[in-house]
Amino acid sequence: VVIVADLKRVIGDLPKDWGEGAGKIAMSDGQELFFSEMPFSQTDGLRLSSHGENGYDIVEENGQRFFVSYVKSAYKNWTYWSLIPFDAMFSKISAMKTILISLFILFFLIAVLFGRKMARGITSPIEKLVAAMKNVQTGDFKLAPLTRAPSDRQDEVSVLNRNFFTMVERINELIAENYEKQLMLKETEFRALQAQINPHFLYNTLESINWLAKTNRQPQISKMTESLGFLLRNAINMKNDVVTIEEEAEIVLHYFTIQRFRFEERFVFELDIEPAVKKCRVPKLVLQPLAENAITYCLEPFIEPCHIHIKACKKGGFVYLTVADNGPGMDEDFLEKARKKLVRTRGRGIGLQNIDERIQLMFGKEYGLTISSEKNKGTEMLIKIPFQSGV
Template identity: 75%
Template sequence: MNRLQHLKIKDQLFILISFIMAISLILMLSGVQYAFHMYDQQIYRKSSQVLMMSSKSIEDELKKIEDVSYQIATDQNIQTNLLKAGHDQNKYGRYRIKREIWDQLAEYTGSKRYIKSIHLVDAFGTEYSAGANSSEALKRQISGLTKQAARRKGGNVWVTKPGANGELLSAREIRSYKQLNFNHLGIVLIVADLKGIVADLPKDWGEGAGKVAMSEGRHTFFSDSPLQKIDPPRLTSRDQNGYTIVKNNGRRFFMSYVTSPYENWTYWSLIPFDAMFSKISAMKAILISLFILFFLTAVLFGRKIARGLTSPIEKLVTAMKHVQNGDFKTQPLLKPPPERHDEVSVLNRTFITMVERINELIAENYEKQLMIKETEFKALQAQINPHFLYNTLESINWLAKRNGQPKISKMTESLGFLLRIAVNMKTDVLTIEEEADIVLHYFTIQQFRFEERLVFEVDVDPLVKSCLVPKLILQPLAENAITYCLEPVIEPCRIAIKAFAKDGFVYLTVKDNGPGMDENFLEQANDGLVQTRGKGIGLQNIDERIKLMFGEDYGLNISSEKSKGTKITIKIPFRSGV
C-alpha cells in the first residue's frame, strides 16, 4: 500500500482502472458462465422432454398395431378358417381357406399406416401373409417366435425382426375361444415400420440433431443415427430418465435417455455436442473476446486519460520547481486550450497568471528601486554642503546691508528661504499659510526682476491657514502664471492667489489677466498634455499629488478664455493640520 501511494498519479489511476476492469471481467465471466449453465440445464431438460414425447408417440403407434394383432387373433372368420384347416380338406377347400385368410390379413394390413406386413402361421405350419415384406427370414425363426408368444398365453410380445433394422415384430398366439378351450390355432406376426414411425416424429432440434435410438438392456435394436457403435447408457433401477455426455472417436455427444414402462426398452437420443452448443460456444467466445477487447481498450484509453490529467500537473510541478529556484519565466508551462475548463486547466492558467503578475510586480519594484536610488542620488547632490550655500547667501546679505543695498538684501533673504524649503526632505506636506509664505518670497524675487510689470496679491482666509496641502503646489502655479502671462506681453500682469472655504471644501485659486487659452489648448491642459516650460513641475504632477493625498474626487481644474486670462482652481477637503 505504501508503494502504491508513492507512485505517480497516472500510474495510480492506471492501476485503479485495470483493477476495476479485471474485477468486472471476473464478475462478467462468472455471470455469463452461470447464465449459460442454467441455459444448458434448460436445454438438457427440454431434450429429455422431447425424447419422452417421442417415446410416447412411438408407443401409441405400437399400441395401435398391438390392437390390430388382437383383432386378428380374435377375428371370428380367421378363427373359423383356422379350425377348418385342422381337418382333412380337399385341395379346393384348402385354397378357399387360404384365400379367405389372405383377404382378411390384407384388410388388416391396410388399416394402419405403419404395418408393413402381416404373417399368420397355423398350428400345422402353414403360413399366410399379406404385405410387401418377404417371410423368408421369419420362417427360420418361427419356432422360437411361437415359443415366445406361447409364454404370453395370448398376449402380445414385441421382438426385434431378425436380420432387419428399423422394423419391429409383434407376435401373438392365436388361441381358440370356442367353448373356451383356448387350443393353439397358430401365431400372428405383424412387421411394424419403426423407422417410419420415428421419421414422422416432430423435429424440434433441427437438422442432424435428436437422433432416436432404442435399446433393450445393453442391446440396441434400433437407431436412426449412424452412431450405432455407441453403447447405450448403463441404467440402474432408479435411472428412469436423464442425460449425459459421451465420447466417440474423439467427438462429444449429448445423450438423453428415457426408460419405457410399456416394454423393457430404453429410448435415447444422440446429439453432436458441437452441433447443439456451437452457437452457445460461439456466443461465449464472442462475449469473452468483446469484453477482453473492451478491457484492453479501456486500459489504453484509461492510460491516455490518466496521462492527459496528470501531464498538466507534472508541467505545473516543473514550473513550480523553476519558481522555487527563482526562475519566474513561464516558458516551461504550456497554457491549456481556452475551451478546457477542468480543475487542472484552471489551476494551470491561474498559476501562469500568478507568475506573470509576480514578474510584473518584480519589474515594477525594480523600476521603483531604480527611481528611489536616482532620487536619493539627486537628493544627495542637492544636499551637498547646504550650509556652505546658506553661509554664502548670508555673506551676500550682510554685504548688501553694509553697502546700503536693501533690494539685494531682500532678494538674498527670499532666495535663502526658498532654498531651505526646497532642500528640506523631512516633510512632504505644508499648511496653506506656509505655502503662501513660499509664494510671497517667490513674488518678492520676481518683483525685483520685473518691477512695476508684476502686480500680485495673496489672500488667505484665516479659517484655512492650518489646512494641509502637498508641498510646493502654489509656487509652480505662480511660476506658470508669470511665464504665460507676464513674459509674452509688456503690459502689467496681475496675479491673484486666494485660499478660502466653501461648502465644506477648501479652494485655492491662481488667477491672472494674461492672454488666456483657446479651447483646444485648454482641453489639452485639462487632460494633462501640457507641460510647463523648462524643468518645472507640471500641472499633471500637481493634480496627481493632490489625488494621491486626498482621493480622486479632488484635484486641479483650469478655466480660461481667449484674451480674458486664466484661472486655476485646486479643490481639497477641509482638514485642519492643527
C-alpha cells in the same frame, strides 16, 4: 413374405455423438435381448422386466460405470436400450468446461486490458495535471510535461486543463510585469540616490554664498540665497505631497522674494491668507506654479508695474485660492487653451492640467482650477477646495 434386416449394419450407420466405442445399442422384447452391442457378460442389470415406459439407470460392469437409458415402444412391446460410458460423457463435458474456462479467462484478460487502457486514458491527464500543479506550487511555471487539451474536448479534465494553462500563463505575465517594474523601481531609486549628491553639494554652496554675503554685509544676496535654498529643498523633498495653505504660501513668499530682487520696482505682490484657512491642506506646489505663470505672462511682456495678488479665503463650506494679476490678459484662443489645461507653466514645467488633476484626485471632480481673463484687464486663476480644519 420374409424380410430379413441386418440390425447390426443398421445400427452401425447411426451417428455416434460420443465417438467410437460409445452409444452402444440393445433391443429386447421384455424377456430377453434379441440384439445387443453392449459388452456385458450378464444382462440382468438392465432390468429387462421393467414395466416403465422409459427411464435411465446406472450400472457397473468390470469396474466401469455406464449410463443406461431405455425407451419402450408400443410396437411389439420392444424396449430400446442405449449405453454410454461415464468417461465418454464427462470427457466431452470436461472439454467443454475447459473451453468455457479458457474463453472466460481470455475475455477477462481482454476486459482487464481494455479497462486499464480506458482508466489510463482518464487518470493519465489527471496525474500530469497534478504533477504540473505540484511544480507550480514549488515555483516552476514551465509546464513542460503538460500539454494543452484540444479546444474541441469538453470533458471535465480537459476544461480543467485549459483553465489551468490560462491561469499559469497569466501568472507568468504578471511575474514578468512585476519583475520589470521592480527593475525600473530599483533603477529609479539608484538614480534618485545619485541625484541626491548634486542637491547636497548645491545646498552647501548656497550656504557658503549666504555666509559670504552676510560677512560682506550684502543682505540682498543673503536673502536671495536663503530663498533659493528653501525653494530647492521644497522642490526636491517628495516625502510630503500634501501641505497646509500656510506652508504653500511660504513657498510662494520665498519665490516672490527672489523675483522682487530681480524686477525691483516693476514687481508688486500681495499675499492675503485668512487665519481660518491657514491649516487647510492642499496638494503641494499649486500656488507657486500659478504665481510663476502670472510673472511669465504679465510682468515680463508688460512695461507697467505688475501687481500680483494672492488671496485665500473661506466662503460657506469652501476655500477659494486666487492668483490675480493686472497684466495684458489673454485673447480668446489662448484663454480657450488655458481652460482646456493645455498651457504649461515655465520653470518646473508643472502644467495647469497637472494642478487641476491633483486637486480633483484629492478632493473630487467638483473641485479644481478655473481661469478667467479679459484682454488688457488681467487674469484671474481660481482654485476651489472644500474647507477642512486641517487637524
